[in-house]
Amino acid sequence: MRLAELVTQVLEIVAALVAAPIFLGWVNQCRAWLQNRRAPSIWLPYRNIRKLFHKDAVIAENASPLFRAAPYVVFGTMVVAAGIIPSMGTRLPLVAAADAIALVGLFATARVFVSLAAMDVGTAFGTLGARREMMVGFLAEPALLMVIFVASLISATTALPAISEHLATQTLGLYPSLAFSAIAFTLVLLAENARIPVDNPATHLELTMIHEAMLLEYSARHLALMEWGAALKLFNYACIGFALFVPWGVATGELGPLGLLVAIPALALKLALAGAGLAVIETVSAKMRVMRAPEFLASAFLFAVLGLLVHVMLGA
Amino acid sequence: MAHTTFDLQLLNACAALLLLLSFAMLSQRRVVTLVNLLAVQGGLLAVATLLLAWRTGQHHLYFSAALTVALKAAFLPWLLHRLIRRLEVYWDTEPLLNISGTMLMGLLIVVFAFGLAQPITQLASTTTRSAIGIAVSVILLAFLMMITRRKAMSQVVGFLSMENGLFFGAMSATYGMPMVVELGVALDVLVAMLVLGVFFFQIREQFDSLDLHHLESLKEHD
Numbered sequence: 092m093r094l095a096e097l098v099t100q101v102l103e104i105v106a107a108l109v110a111a112p113i114f115l116g117w118v119n120q121c122r123a124w125l126q127n128r129r130a131p132s133i134w135l136p137y138r139n140i141r142k143l144f145h146k147d148a149v150i151a152e153n154a155s156p157l158f159r160a161a162p163y164v165v166f167g168t169m170v171v172a173a174g175i176i177p178s179m180g181t182r183l184p185l186v187a188a189a190d191a192i193a194l195v196g197l198f199a200t201a202r203v204f205v206s207l208a209a210m211d212v213g214t215a216f217g218t219l220g221a222r223r224e225m226m227v228g229f230l231a232e233p234a235l236l237m238v239i240f241v242a243s244l245i246s247a248t249t250a251l252p253a254i255s256e257h258l259a260t261q262t263l264g265l266y267p268s269l270a271f272s273a274i275a276f277t278l279v280l281l282a283e284n285a286r287i288p289v290d291n292p293a294t295h296l297e298l299t300m301i302h303e304a305m306l307l308e309y310s311a312r313h314l315a316l317m318e319w320g321a322a323l324k325l326f327n328y329a330c331i332g333f334a335l336f337v338p339w340g341v342a343t344g345e346l347g348p349l350g351l352l353v354a355i356p357a358l359a360l361k362l363a364l365a366g367a368g369l370a371v372i373e374t375v376s377a378k379m380r381v382m383r384a385p386e387f388l389a390s391a392f393l394f395a396v397l398g399l400l401v402h403v404m405l406g407a
Numbered sequence: 408m409a410h411t412t413f414d415l416q417l418l419n420a421c422a423a424l425l426l427l428l429s430f431a432m433l434s435q436r437r438v439v440t441l442v443n444l445l446a447v448q449g450g451l452l453a454v455a456t457l458l459l460a461w462r463t464g465q466h467h468l469y470f471s472a473a474l475t476v477a478l479k480a481a482f483l484p485w486l487l488h489r490l491i492r493r494l495e496v497y498w499d500t501e502p503l504l505n506i507s508g509t510m511l512m513g514l515l516i517v518v519f520a521f522g523l524a525q526p527i528t529q530l531a532s533t534t535t536r537s538a539i540g541i542a543v544s545v546i547l548l549a550f551l552m553m554i555t556r557r558k559a560m561s562q563v564v565g566f567l568s569m570e571n572g573l574f575f576g577a578m579s580a581t582y583g584m585p586m587v588v589e590l591g592v593a594l595d596v597l598v599a600m601l602v603l604g605v606f607f608f609q610i611r612e613q614f615d616s617l618d619l620h621h622l623e624s625l626k627e628h629d
Contacts (some may be wrong), residue, residue, distance in 0.1 A: 265416040265419070265420045267419060267420045267423030267424070268423070270423075385507060386506060389506075389507040389510055390434070390510070393430060393510050393513075393514065396514050397423075397427060397430065397517075400426075400514075400521060401423045401426065403521065404521050404537055404538075404540045404541060405419045405538065406537065
């Protein structure tokens with residue numbers, strides 16, 4: 092069944108590349124509906140990316156090679172991450188390359204490159220955005236690691252597909268530890284993907300922006316890759332969430348075409364629900380001041396550690 | 408772990424939620440919300456008691472569940488709300504430590520409490536013994552809340568939350584205390600609450616505020 096595994100691996104990466112902009116479009120569409128606006132097309136992120144690829148790139152005179160390389164690094168790390176996360180099947184050839192902790196490291200690499208590139212040109216906005224991004228990042232990372240540790244403790248492994256497989260096949264029950272870490276993970280997802288309580292993805296000219304501030308100097312294909320990378324990051328986070336907290340439907344064990352036939356609609360359904368849920372969260376919550384972000388992420392860390400402690404104490 | 412029965416899972420979930428509520432109280436600055444959280448804690452305690460009563464068939468636990476609902480989930484919060492309205496204290500001032508610091512300290516306390524409860528857990532023979540650690544941490548977190556708050560109101564809430572923790576501890580270690588003791592404790596808490604209510608008015612009359620810092624000096628300054 093080596094071939095089937097290879098097929099799943101390729102399919103998973105391609106699906107991530109294709110579905111990520113659609114997922115972003117779906118979230119934006121849900122948000123628009125909830126806010127009584129006319130919804131943009133679900134294909135809008137695609138059109139945006141195509142438009143950007145057809146433009147000529149303008150790069151600041153004092154930009155170093157790092158500035159040009161960063162979009163490719165960011166996009167590359169996100170594609171590799173998509174290959175490691177078991178969104179459809181758990182038997183993946185690439186999995187031997189990295190476990191869940193290395194996955195967090197991959198995200199950190201992308202973050203460092205985005206921030207370095209933002210500071211490279213030396214504009215005030217870029218530096219400001221980079222510093223904020225690093226602040227959010229260094230607080231979100233331990234929380235994410237703790238979430239992964241809870242799942243690792245339960246399934247006695249740090250390889251994400253093995254965790255997912257274990258969680259999918261264990262008996263159904265109430266797991267307070269997993270519930271706590273699911274809350275923590277949602278908070279981390281919001282912070283890491285520049286969603287509303289922490290950052291506003293729709294803003295372009297405000298002093299409060301984080302992610303957009305770092306991309307201000309980019310244009311054309313570089314910007315396209317950056318935006319595609321950001322969409323992929325959101326997609327990857329959603330898939331990590333599915334792998335840890337709703338692993339049902341993923342093709343476990345020996346892969347067959349039948350497993351994939353179940354896995355693909357299951358993934359689509361989960362993405363649709365998660366996108367709608369994300370839109371609801373973003374609509375009901377207000378953007379908080381940047382200085383409140385540490386408190387927000389401290390509570391994420393708290394939830395994750397509580398999950399860990401509850402698991403150690405109650406074994407549940 | 409995966410083969411525990413459903414009611415035990417529910418009990419564990421209750422215990423976990425109690426721990427979470429303790430942290431929510433620790434992070435809360437508004438006194439009104441604090442009292443509401445206390446009421447929820449009382450309600451959750453009653454649910455846990457009911458579950459345990461149903462599971463073990465101990466009839467006196469039904470009485471204590473009823474007592475918990477009446478006293479801790481309804482009457483005491485109502486009394487506190489009334490006091491808040493009369494005294495017009497809706498906000499606590501900034502706690503002595505900032506919220507994130509208190510949270511981290513709370514986590515350390517929980518780790519300490521779990522360590523502390525480990526030997527007791529091994530001695531106890533009840534099926535709910537693993538929740539003893541959570542009860543100890545609820546007690547210690549309430550302590551922490553009383554230490555870091557300045558206003559009398561939050562300290563009283565901390566005191567009541569501590570009592571809830573003790574109750575939960577007794578429940579998970581030995582399936583509850585004898586009925587007489589439980590009634591006595593409930594009466595004690597009730598009387599303490601009423602006396603403290605009178606005390607609040609006295610404190611405010613004397614110092615024009617409920618800040619307990621004023622009580623630290625023994626003599627009046629001249």
